Amino acid sequence: MFSAMLGEAWHAMGANRLRTFLTMLGMVIGVGAVVLMMAIGQGAEASVKRSINAMGSNLFVVLSGPPNMGGARSATGNAPSLNVRDADAITELDGVLAVAAVTMGKAQIVFGSNNWNTDIIGTTPGYFDVRSWDLSDGYTFSDSDIRSATRVALIGKTVADNIFGEDINPIGKTIRIQQSPFVVLGVLNSKGQTLDGRDQDDTIIVPLTTAQRKLFGNQLPGSVRQIIVQAESDKAMAMVEEGLNGLLNQRHNIREGADSDFSVRNLTAIANSAAETTRTMSLLLGAIASVSLLVGGIGIMNIMLVSVTERTREIGIRMAIGARQRDILLQFLLEAIVISIVGCLIGIGIGVAGAILVSTFTQAEVIISTDSMLIAFSVAASIGVFFGFYPARKAAKLNPIDALRYQ
Amino acid sequence: MQTSVIEVSHLYKDYQTAAGPFPVLKDVNLRIDSGDYVAIMGPSGSGKSTFMNILGCLDKPSKGQYVLDGHPVANMEDNAVAGVRNKTIGFVFQGFNLLSRSSLLDNVALPLVYSGIDKVERHQRAKVLLEKVGLGKHIHSRPNQISGGQQQRVAIARALVNNPRLILADEPTGNLDSVTSEEIMALFGDLNQEGITIVLVTHETDIAEHAKRQVRFLDGKIVQDTASGAANSSDIQETHHV
Numbered sequence: 001m002f003s004a005m006l007g008e009a010w011h012a013m014g015a016n017r018l019r020t021f022l023t024m025l026g027m028v029i030g031v032g033a034v035v036l037m038m039a040i041g042q043g044a045e046a047s048v049k050r051s052i053n054a055m056g057s058n059l060f061v062v063l064s065g066p067p068n069m070g071g072a073r074s075a076t077g078n079a080p081s082l083n084v085r086d087a088d089a090i091t092e093l094d095g096v097l098a099v100a101a102v103t104m105g106k107a108q109i110v111f112g113s114n115n116w117n118t119d120i121i122g123t124t125p126g127y128f129d130v131r132s133w134d135l136s137d138g139y140t141f142s143d144s145d146i147r148s149a150t151r152v153a154l155i156g157k158t159v160a161d162n163i164f165g166e167d168i169n170p171i172g173k174t175i176r177i178q179q180s181p182f183v184v185l186g187v188l189n190s191k192g193q194t195l196d197g198r199d200q201d202d203t204i205i206v207p208l209t210t211a212q213r214k215l216f217g218n219q220l221p222g223s224v225r226q227i228i229v230q231a232e233s234d235k236a237m238a239m240v241e242e243g244l245n246g247l248l249n250q251r252h253n254i255r256e257g258a259d260s261d262f263s264v265r266n267l268t269a270i271a272n273s274a275a276e277t278t279r280t281m282s283l284l285l286g287a288i289a290s291v292s293l294l295v296g297g298i299g300i301m302n303i304m305l306v307s308v309t310e311r312t313r314e315i316g317i318r319m320a321i322g323a324r325q326r327d328i329l330l331q332f333l334l335e336a337i338v339i340s341i342v343g344c345l346i347g348i349g350i351g352v353a354g355a356i357l358v359s360t361f362t363q364a365e366v367i368i369s370t371d372s373m374l375i376a377f378s379v380a381a382s383i384g385v386f387f388g389f390y391p392a393r394k395a396a397k398l399n400p401i402d403a404l405r406y407q
Numbered sequence: 408m409q410t411s412v413i414e415v416s417h418l419y420k421d422y423q424t425a426a427g428p429f430p431v432l433k434d435v436n437l438r439i440d441s442g443d444y445v446a447i448m449g450p451s452g453s454g455k456s457t458f459m460n461i462l463g464c465l466d467k468p469s470k471g472q473y474v475l476d477g478h479p480v481a482n483m484e485d486n487a488v489a490g491v492r493n494k495t496i497g498f499v500f501q502g503f504n505l506l507s508r509s510s511l512l513d514n515v516a517l518p519l520v521y522s523g524i525d526k527v528e529r530h531q532r533a534k535v536l537l538e539k540v541g542l543g544k545h546i547h548s549r550p551n552q553i554s555g556g557q558q559q560r561v562a563i564a565r566a567l568v569n570n571p572r573l574i575l576a577d578e579p580t581g582n583l584d585s586v587t588s589e590e591i592m593a594l595f596g597d598l599n600q601e602g603i604t605i606v607l608v609t610h611e612t613d614i615a616e617h618a619k620r621q622v623r624f625l626d627g628k629i630v631q632d633t634a635s636g637a638a639n640s641s642d643i644q645e646t647h648h649v
């Protein structure tokens with residue numbers, strides 16, 4: 001019985017191919033849009049999540065310069081107000097797990113005939129802990145390298161690829177950073193992009209003292225641009241933030257109410273809000289795409305209503321030879337469901353193809369999850385039932401003799 | 408002892424029109440026994456089709472009782488009435504009323520879909536009946552590929568496919584020429600021989616003569632019934648022969 005009706009639904013769809021196709025198109029576009037948007041949204045969420053994990057957890061960054069000046073400018077503008085002794089003092093604060101003092105700049109590096117312009121980070125060994133950044137090869141520098149300001153360097157993957165290529169093992173090779181020779185100790189693991197899209201692997205890390213004395217020739221000895229502080233736990237974050245402000249205000253002789261010459265930023269909070277933003281964005285994309293599903297559903301309802309009217313006589317004939325109301329209901333409902341499910345399957349195909357195109361032609365990451373397909377499929381089936389039900393019920397409620405007399 | 412298939416008493420039917428209720432059937436009483444063959448005649452507009460539609464459970468009377476096979480139809484629920492249309496009654500229309508998109512085989516087999524019979528048996532039974540009405544060679548044709556007389560044969564095959572006790576035919580030869588009409592009437596004659604009760608509406612006396620009993624309608628009332636010989640057969644007798 002059911003299979004006979006399914007066959008009839010298929011048959012009825014075939015009877016008016018163009019119309020069935022156009023009706024289905026609404027569904028195809030709706031489902032395709034949902035699948036594509038979810039793939040893009042989930043991809044964005046995943047890449048944000050990866051950036052956050054790569055950044056390290058429970059982090060503060062203390063920037064030199066007053067907070068109202070904006071991070072980027074204060075980090076590169078005036079003479080730095082922080083120094084390594086601040087960093088040492090922070091280590092003693094309650095709830096602090098690790099501290100790294102950082103100074104940075106840009107420099108030209110040369111190996112053989114290759115040269116490359118990249119970020120130089122001068123820091124202490126604690127940096128690798130706070131950023132949970134490991135080496136893929138070689139070993140890192142130690143406190144004694146800091147004390148004697150040795151010319152050693154750890155290079156990021158992008159730098160390694162660009163000046164050494166695949167064939168040369170960088171470990172132990174000597175590169176020139178602003179003319180001075182540096183020995184490559186190790187190569188850093190790839191970390192990918194930051195939240196704002198910078199390539200974190202396009203960098204070279206050298207001992208803090210080496211950077212201060214031999215590369216960037218500081219105005220004030222021992223000064224640093226940033227201090228990165230890792231709290232012991234999520235719970236200790238508030239306490240550490242308070243401790244940092246108190247300690248640095250005291251050390252920099254800043255009275256209560258006066259402007260401070262540093263700013264403390266909670267990187268974890270910033271990252272979380274970025275993650276929140278992408279989540280909202282992907283929800284929004286999904287919501288917009290769902291509207292087209294709704295429109296597709298209304299299209300199905302429209303055509304089913306036309307079809308019920310056109311086939312009123314047929315309904316009368318079926319009733320005259322013994323069709324019950326539920327047989328007629330099922331017949332038209334099945335037709336609506338078959339249209340929406342077939343449309344949905346095609347839409348999934350198109351959505352997946354679109355997602356693959358997006359990921360090949362743009363940098364954007366996409367995630368094609370079976371979840372999103374299942375959601376699209378069940379939504380489409382429900383739309384078929386929901387929008388097919390009213391026309392089907394209208395057909396089933398027809399009076400046999402009225403339906404038979406219909407011209 | 409005859410058992411009655413149809414027993415209609417004090418039946419009224421009004422149509423609701425813009426100008427108010429319009430009475431079409433006015434106190435119709437009729438009893439039809441199993442195995443009978445009745446021709447209903449009467450002028451156009453006298454209410455024959457209205458009456459047939461009520462007998463076929465396609466329409467409901469405004470007032471009065473209709474007992475089919477011992478069961479008052481008014482007391483049945485919708486699904487039971489659908490079951491009656493499916494199994495007890497085979498209806499044949501003047502305009503054939505076949506599904507134009509389906510093959511003859513599917514048309515004839517369709518009532519069996521609604522009785523929940525599986526596909527193999529459906530097609531088997533439909534084929535047997537199409538052969539019986541002389542269309543065994545056309546089972547895969549569409550209704551628009553065969554003649555009107557052939558279409559009416561298909562409609563009769565469809566009416567018969569669920570082995571009904573009763574065939575109701577409203578002007579089954581109305582759209583056919585006299586030769587084809589005779590062929591259809593011969594078919595009805597055979598069916599009646601097999602024991603199926605037949606009620607048909609016709610305008611033509613020579614068609615009506617194929618039946619055992621003639622009932623005449625005028626202005627919504629039965630004015631003549633050869634079974635009782637009475638001018639108004641409100642007292643139904645059981646005197647006619649088989």
Ligand SMILES: Nc1ncnc2c1ncn2[C@@H]1O[C@H](COP(=O)(O)OP(=O)(O)OP(=O)(O)O)[C@@H](O)[C@H]1O
Pocket residue numbers: 422423424429431449450451452453454455456457458
């Ligand atoms: N749906 C309807 N609404 C209103 N009036 C109707 C309707 N159907 C039929 N009638 C009226 O009821 C009367 C009887 O119609 P019916 O079709 O039963 O006549 P009939 O005897 O079958 O005529 P014919 O021999 O022409 O087929 C007619 O006057 C017709 O106008």
Ligand SMILES: [Mg+2]
Pocket residue numbers: 455456457577
């Ligand atoms: Mg009529």
